[in-house]
Amino acid sequence: MVISVIGVGYLGAVHAAAMAELGHEVIGLDVDAARITALQSGRAPFHEPGFEEILHRGLASGRLRFTTDYADIAGAEVHFLGLGTPQRKDGFGADLSHLEAATESLRAVLPARGGEPTLVVGKSTVPAGTARMLAGRLEQVEGVTLMWNPEFLREGFAVKDTLEPDRLVYGVRDPGTPAAEQAVAMLDAVYTALLTAGAPGW
Numbered sequence: 328m329v330i331s332v333i334g335v336g337y338l339g340a341v342h343a344a345a346m347a348e349l350g351h352e353v354i355g356l357d358v359d360a361a362r363i364t365a366l367q368s369g370r371a372p373f374h375e376p377g378f379e380e381i382l383h384r385g386l387a388s389g390r391l392r393f394t395t396d397y398a399d400i401a402g403a404e405v406h407f408l409g410l411g412t413p414q415r416k417d418g419f420g421a422d423l424s425h426l427e428a429a430t431e432s433l434r435a436v437l438p439a440r441g442g443e444p445t446l447v448v449g450k451s452t453v454p455a456g457t458a459r460m461l462a463g464r465l466e467q468v469e470g471v472t473l474m475w476n477p478e479f480l481r482e483g484f485a486v487k488d489t490l491e492p493d494r495l496v497y498g499v500r501d502p503g504t505p506a507a508e509q510a511v512a513m514l515d516a517v518y519t520a521l522l523t524a525g526a527p528g529w
């Protein structure tokens with residue numbers, strides 16, 4: 328499948344390389360041009376066991392590439408959101424500004440899919456209600472469904488936890504409806520290798 332990962336920080340870079348390792352065609356996107364240059368050159372911006380190996384393998388295979396241009400991800404069937412959600416400087420809530428900015432940039436290119444089924448999958452850690460708020464914006468575009476698939480990777484084990492997860496959690500609105508079933512089937516297709524290997528789903 329053709330996949331984008333938006334926000335290739337710690338979580339996103341590992342996820343992008345891991346999805347290429349599973350055989351998908353992956354485009355990692357970030358607004359940090361220096362980070363994109365490093366990743367595209369095979370330089371890991373952080374130390375994580377096994378990451379540089381899968382980064383190099385993905386780049387060498389041609390299945391993994393990186394960009395700063397949202398136009399480059401317009402054709403992807405599945406978009407993962409790996410944006411940071413730090414604590415707000417003025418209070419205890421999460422700062423969702425990166426997630427909201429990325430959602431707006433993504434929404435602008437989604438019509439290029441011409442109404443074909445397109446899945447947006449949030450992986451960031453967010454407060455309750457965030458998915459509903461973002462779905463209200465993204466699902467205005469025909470064919471688009473938003474799901475949430477929170478990440479549980481542990482630093483130092485990020486590659487292993489992504490490729491051999493002990494759980495996969497899906498959040499989808501109105502389960503049982505055709506739109507929800509189609510979205511779940513698309514995410515299952517992304518994770519087929521993990522599900523076949525026995526990762527439990529909730």
Ligand SMILES: NC(=O)c1ccc[n+]([C@@H]2O[C@H](COP(=O)([O-])OP(=O)(O)OC[C@H]3O[C@@H](n4cnc5c(N)ncnc54)[C@H](O)[C@@H]3O)[C@@H](O)[C@H]2O)c1
Nearest residue numbers: 334336337338357358359410411412425428429451452478
């Ligand atoms: N790091 C972990 O171990 C871990 C584990 C589980 C969950 N999480 C969650 O995952 C999320 C991401 O965490 P992280 O540690 O990878 O954050 P990070 O800060 O390392 O990465 C976020 C990336 O998003 C990029 N970005 C910001 N605005 C953008 C935009 N508009 N478009 C595209 N890219 C943009 C930043 O440049 C950065 O590279 C957070 O919600 C975090 O809580 C992290």
